Amino acid sequence: MKTFKLMKIQIIEDETIRNFNLHDGLIINKEDDHQTWILEAFLDGSEAEYFKSLQQSKHDIEVLAVISNEKNDPAGLYAAVHEVKEIGDRVSVLFTAHMRNQRNEYAEELLAYILDNKNISGDELLAEFKHQMQEKPRIKK
Template structure:
């Protein structure tokens, strides 16, 4: 297992057709790559009690949440995870919220978006493959 410092935590929420970002004021936290056969990550966050009812509701309804987290440094790119709450504990003036989930593969999302765009532009067959390879190389450089 590998453990990293959690430096930011946001919950993505769907409101109508829009995805909104709900920043969570993080007091402290860790994220642990369990390196198990299901590629699960454990996120331990220590937050203010103001979030207690929000997280209790999500746990009560066994709701899946999409989190955006930054590890180690604030300047790092956020990672997206699909999680469920596995525990909530009151600790002093705050609450400890434990999440378990898996990383959302953003690279895969980008590939799918690029393919969708090329198909909508009318590319197909060999031409689609050629254009996809060309665009993919441009994205890497």
């Protein structure tokens, strides 16, 4: 197993991305045959009910996790909320997850989206691509 610092966590809800105030977190690659990851996020206690409802739904959710360094691209995961534990005015949320896709798939999808939806080329295309790679918008397929 390998353990990394969780720097940022977001949940994709339909066409939006929900952000959280992450106080601390870690992500563990179990390095098993199923490519399982374990995430623990220490968040504001006001988020407890939200995560309890996700846990009760028993559906996988799409999670974006920035690992080790805030400048890293977010990793996409399909996750289930395993446990929600209130600790004082904070909440610890434990997820089990599997990686969603390879990092460059997003770049390819973004470039195709920009080419299909904007009438730009050359330097403008490059500038728009760099901007969108930093913003990481959700791309409709």
